Amino acid sequence: MGKIAYASVLREDFTQVRxxxxxxxxxxxxxxxxEYCYAYGPELLPAATSTTSGMxxxxxxxxxxxxxxxxxxxxxxxxxxxxxxxxxxxxxxxxWLKDETRTPTGSxxxxxxxxxxEHAMRNGVQTxxxxxxxxxxxxxxxxxxATGIAATIFVPAEVSEAxxxxxxxAGATVLKVREGYEAAFELSQEAARxxxxxxxxxxxxxxxxxxxKTVAFEIWEQLRRRVPDAVLIPVGDGPTLSAMVKGFRxxxxxxxxxxxxxxIGVQAEGCQPVKRAWDTGKPVRSVRPETVADGIxxxxxxxxxxVLRDVRESGGGFVTVSDESMLQAIRTLAATGGILAEPAxxxxxxxxxxxMEAGLIDQDETIVVHVTGTGLKSPQYLQPKVPxxxxxxxxxxxxxAIESP
Amino acid sequence: MGKIAYASVLREDFTQVRxxxxxxxxxxxxxxxxEYCYAYGPELLPAATSTTSGMxxxxxxxxxxxxxxxxxxxxxxxxxxxxxxxxxxxxxxxxWLKDETRTPTGSxxxxxxxxxxEHAMRNGVQTxxxxxxxxxxxxxxxxxxATGIAATIFVPAEVSEAxxxxxxxAGATVLKVREGYEAAFELSQEAARxxxxxxxxxxxxxxxxxxxKTVAFEIWEQLRRRVPDAVLIPVGDGPTLSAMVKGFRxxxxxxxxxxxxxxIGVQAEGCQPVKRAWDTGKPVRSVRPETVADGIxxxxxxxxxxVLRDVRESGGGFVTVSDESMLQAIRTLAATGGILAEPAxxxxxxxxxxxMEAGLIDQDETIVVHVTGTGLKSPQYLQPKVPxxxxxxxxxxxxxAIESP
Numbered sequence: 001m002g003k004i005a006y007a008s009v010l011r012e013d014f015t016q017v018r019x020x021x022x023x024x025x026x027x028x029x030x031x032x033x034x035e036y037c038y039a040y041g042p043e044l045l046p047a048a049t050s051t052t053s054g055m056x057x058x059x060x061x062x063x064x065x066x067x068x069x070x071x072x073x074x075x076x077x078x079x080x081x082x083x084x085x086x087x088x089x090x091x092x093x094x095x096w097l098k099d100e101t102r103t104p105t106g107s108x109x110x111x112x113x114x115x116x117x118e119h120a121m122r123n124g125v126q127t128x129x130x131x132x133x134x135x136x137x138x139x140x141x142x143x144x145x146a147t148g149i150a151a152t153i154f155v156p157a158e159v160s161e162a163x164x165x166x167x168x169x170a171g172a173t174v175l176k177v178r179e180g181y182e183a184a185f186e187l188s189q190e191a192a193r194x195x196x197x198x199x200x201x202x203x204x205x206x207x208x209x210x211x212x213k214t215v216a217f218e219i220w221e222q223l224r225r226r227v228p229d230a231v232l233i234p235v236g237d238g239p240t241l242s243a244m245v246k247g248f249r250x251x252x253x254x255x256x257x258x259x260x261x262x263x264i265g266v267q268a269e270g271c272q273p274v275k276r277a278w279d280t281g282k283p284v285r286s287v288r289p290e291t292v293a294d295g296i297x298x299x300x301x302x303x304x305x306x307v308l309r310d311v312r313e314s315g316g317g318f319v320t321v322s323d324e325s326m327l328q329a330i331r332t333l334a335a336t337g338g339i340l341a342e343p344a345x346x347x348x349x350x351x352x353x354x355x356m357e358a359g360l361i362d363q364d365e366t367i368v369v370h371v372t373g374t375g376l377k378s379p380q381y382l383q384p385k386v387p388x389x390x391x392x393x394x395x396x397x398x399x400x401a402i403e404s405p
Numbered sequence: 406m407g408k409i410a411y412a413s414v415l416r417e418d419f420t421q422v423r424x425x426x427x428x429x430x431x432x433x434x435x436x437x438x439x440e441y442c443y444a445y446g447p448e449l450l451p452a453a454t455s456t457t458s459g460m461x462x463x464x465x466x467x468x469x470x471x472x473x474x475x476x477x478x479x480x481x482x483x484x485x486x487x488x489x490x491x492x493x494x495x496x497x498x499x500x501w502l503k504d505e506t507r508t509p510t511g512s513x514x515x516x517x518x519x520x521x522x523e524h525a526m527r528n529g530v531q532t533x534x535x536x537x538x539x540x541x542x543x544x545x546x547x548x549x550x551a552t553g554i555a556a557t558i559f560v561p562a563e564v565s566e567a568x569x570x571x572x573x574x575a576g577a578t579v580l581k582v583r584e585g586y587e588a589a590f591e592l593s594q595e596a597a598r599x600x601x602x603x604x605x606x607x608x609x610x611x612x613x614x615x616x617x618k619t620v621a622f623e624i625w626e627q628l629r630r631r632v633p634d635a636v637l638i639p640v641g642d643g644p645t646l647s648a649m650v651k652g653f654r655x656x657x658x659x660x661x662x663x664x665x666x667x668x669i670g671v672q673a674e675g676c677q678p679v680k681r682a683w684d685t686g687k688p689v690r691s692v693r694p695e696t697v698a699d700g701i702x703x704x705x706x707x708x709x710x711x712v713l714r715d716v717r718e719s720g721g722g723f724v725t726v727s728d729e730s731m732l733q734a735i736r737t738l739a740a741t742g743g744i745l746a747e748p749a750x751x752x753x754x755x756x757x758x759x760x761m762e763a764g765l766i767d768q769d770e771t772i773v774v775h776v777t778g779t780g781l782k783s784p785q786y787l788q789p790k791v792p793x794x795x796x797x798x799x800x801x802x803x804x805x806a807i808e809s810p
Contacts, residue, residue: 051456073743074484074504083477085553099479102507104743106781146743148490152807155793168789171740175806176795183798191803335576338478338509338551376511376781384573388560390581393588398596401580402557 042255048225053077055111055214061250062115062210070121072146073104075114076214080222080368083337090352094366096228097349098219099339105166106374107295107345108212108240109139109202115211116200117143127152129197131188133181133294134163135373140200141172152197154184160294162377182300202239203303209243216247219368220256227257229365230316232348232355234372235265235274236296238307244370245310261368262316264360265307266351268293268323268343274304275318278311292323292381295344295373317360321350327383330375334382343381345373447660453630458482460516460619466655467520467615475526477551478509480519481619485627485773488742495757499771501633502754503624504744510571511779512700512750513617513645514544514607520616521605522548532557534602536593538586538699539568540778545605546577557602559589565699567782587705607644608708614648621652624773625661632662634770635721637753637760639777640670640679641701643712649775650715666773667721669765670712671756673698673728673748679709680723683716697728697786700749700778722765726755732788735780739787748786750778 044060046052055076056062056069081097100108113136120128130140131154144151151172155164157180167174177184185201192199202208220227227248233241241263251257267275270291277284284304289297301307311317321329329346333339341349348369355361375382389404391397449465451457460481461467461474486502505513518541525533535545536559549556556577560569562585572579582589590606597604607613625632632653638646646668656662672680673696682689689709694702706712716722726734734751738744746754753774760766780787794809796802 049454049456051454070489072487072489074486074507077482079479081477081479083551084475085477085551102479102509104507105745142739142743142745145740146488146490157795162784164793165784165787165789166739166745168791168793169736169739169745169787171791173807174793175803176793177798178795179798187798187800187803190800194800195803195807331574334547334571334574335550338547340510340547340571340574374781376779379567379570379784382570382574384570386573386576388569388573388579388581390562390583393582393584393592395592395595395599398580398592398600402578402600 045254045256055114055211058214058217061217062214063207064115064118067122069118071114071118073110073114073143075103075110076218078102078218080219081338085336086332089332089336092352092363092365092367094364096223096366096368097337097339098215098368098370100215100370100372101339101341101345101374105135105139105142106377107135107139108215108372109135110143111211111214112202112208113139113143113200115207116198116205117147117149119207120149120198121147125149125198127195127197128200129153129188129192130200131155131181131185133159133297134377135295136200136202137172138163138166138170138377141167141170144172145170152191154188154191156181156184160378162379166377203237209239209246212240212243213247213250215370216244216251220248220251223366225256227251227259228261228368230262230264230361231368231370232264232266232351233370234293234296234344234347235267235307235318236298236344237301238274238303240370240372241265242303242306242310245314248314260314262360263311263314264316264351264355265311265318266347267318267320268296268326268347269320270323271297271299272320273299274301274307275320277304278308278318291343293326293343293347294378295342296347317355317358319351319354319358319360321347321354325350327381330381331383331385333371339371340375340382341371342373342375342378345371345375348372450659450661460519460616463619463622466622467619468612469520469523472527474523476519476523478515478519478548480508480515481623483507483623485624486743490741491737494737494741497757497768497772499769501628501771501773502742502744503620503773503775505620505775505777506744506746506750506779510540510544510547511782512540512544513620513777514540515548516616516619517607517613518544518548518605520612521603521610522552522554524612525554525603526552528603530554530603532600532602533605534558534593534597535605536560536586536590538564538702539782540700541605541607542577543568543571543782546572546575549577550575557596559593559596561586561589565783567784571782608642614644614651617645617648618652618655620775621649621656625653625656628771630661632656632664633666633773635667635669635766636773636775637669637671637756638775639698639701639749639752640672640712640723641703641749642706643679643708645775645777646670647708647711647715650719653719665719667765668716668719669721669756669760670716670723671752672723672725673701673731673752674725675728676702676704677725678704679706679712680725682709683713683723696748698731698748698752699783700747701752722760722763724756724759724763724765726752726759730755732786735786736788736790738776744776745780745787746776747778747780747783750776750780753777
């Protein structure tokens, strides 16, 4: 039977189309856009005994055909950590952290980059492009470098120095757009069309959603082939959440689960257009982001309607978290959970308490917190509260130091 | 038969001692010190079908007994990358990168930390301690935090700001010793004895060598159960190299290989006491380190004699690399290999060319390069050569920018 997809493509509905054919139609221009499609069929799940490692273990559920994978970096298989000190601290005995800081460039964007580049290599692409303020750009720059494809990256003038250095170090052409992020995003799409570049922009290239759904498959496998009760996910533009739900939808479609976990979207207080739309039932209105969490500082989310639908259909909800609570979550994750996160990466953990207060999750449930990116690329947000103690090299001074409160 | 070890303990030789008993004897003080011991027996290797993940897959070859492992962080299973662009660039078609940047705190020290802390938890340890300028300290601070054991860390006054922030963020007590690293190291040992802390110092605690040997087992598995011809390894104090050789020795002892790969030690030009001793045949003389590679800037290596023996018995050799060649290796690894490394982490790759020139390796051999630590903790050494291009948001300016040389 092969691979099957349900696809809602523009206004036409295709059912039982071969997944690869669908994406090939997109590549050749026979389809203008894929709105939503998903793979189903129990035969598409990897065998429990499969020893293929990483994201490609789920290749039957990806639009990638049967050719050998040539992308050189190891993607996927990130740890699902059972943080027992955090379990005690939060009173949630079945709390889990999906640690997406353990990737080539330290964020969940590396999954999307891998599938986009595998596809690009097969189609003889010379140049890939994107607009990004940080993680996507670093991910694409490093991934493209490893494949030999050129990368042109559009960043806003206020891009963080540390992330900029990574893109340049990896040899990408980095264009700093004076007019800011939204102009950079528009320009990157126009330039991709004009110069024939392959556009990796999340929310534009549907492969990004396909790749990022594999995180749900891994969670399911790591929980011994069951789905959690709820997943907390940071929401900027939203594809990270929609991809997670898509993965769980396909598990249901494949007969691996009889329900979706509730998806809890976490937005920054200073940038909560999706949460506002959820609360008011009105269309999303753009805002001017004011938050330390640059990874989710998206004021005009283009994927908002998908996210709202996915949260609703999963029976979930939204919460917001303050900058201070994200910075505190970074400290708690480091000092209790063993993970170094950036503000957006710590947002979902910061969302645990408000989600509990709002009745969206319960302490005796199986809860997964999505930690999406490392703090090592954002050293300015690693803010310890206690300084080092300076001493002379004597035991007396050691004793004094360790006895001081 | 259980676990078997050969042990040379001070002046006495124990053969066929149970591995766990040996370490238990050390813990209880019945043995003063373990100089060298190794596990052997084909039955100790994991079955090819074993699905246990991470470093603990090799638990039969570790002095850890049969109790469940409770250390909460995922350790081991780091990628062995087949970097095809680097293979082309170097002309070594069977070149591999063992990517130890993909660990909880971005360095190979996390293996040692994990075994030390697993042992510490079982023995009811309240406080662990070490002296370190960076990676060991960050690793111990984060690992100890995740287990709930207190960590006291001795650092020199000139410790790098980024690494210091990680230790503090993880909640360690950090003592900055005004007299510098060697004083900090002495003081940490004295303090550990005085206050009953558990000493994690590499080169002092033999568990660190045991844990770090697992990297050799993983390389062997990842090469489909064969050993490479040569491995390039950065050498500071030396345990990273000795642990790698120890792992391969045990594979020979277990009948999994009939030879050791040649171990090529790579030192910084500005800190090469072990290389000097190798070249001259004279005892190691301490030097004052002058190199950007803080991870291998050890002027008075206490494990030098073990390293010299291991390199000799493996049929390997030593090379040195300049600071500039390490900084260039960082750029090349990022722009061609997809890995972000710190200077010490890039040292082994920088050593490829001199090793080839010295006739220590050959282009048609299977060569593994050990990339020991991430560059994200040392942003000052990520030095791109090309700046970003600032533009206004028009296609014309994009076109000009991409056409500029």
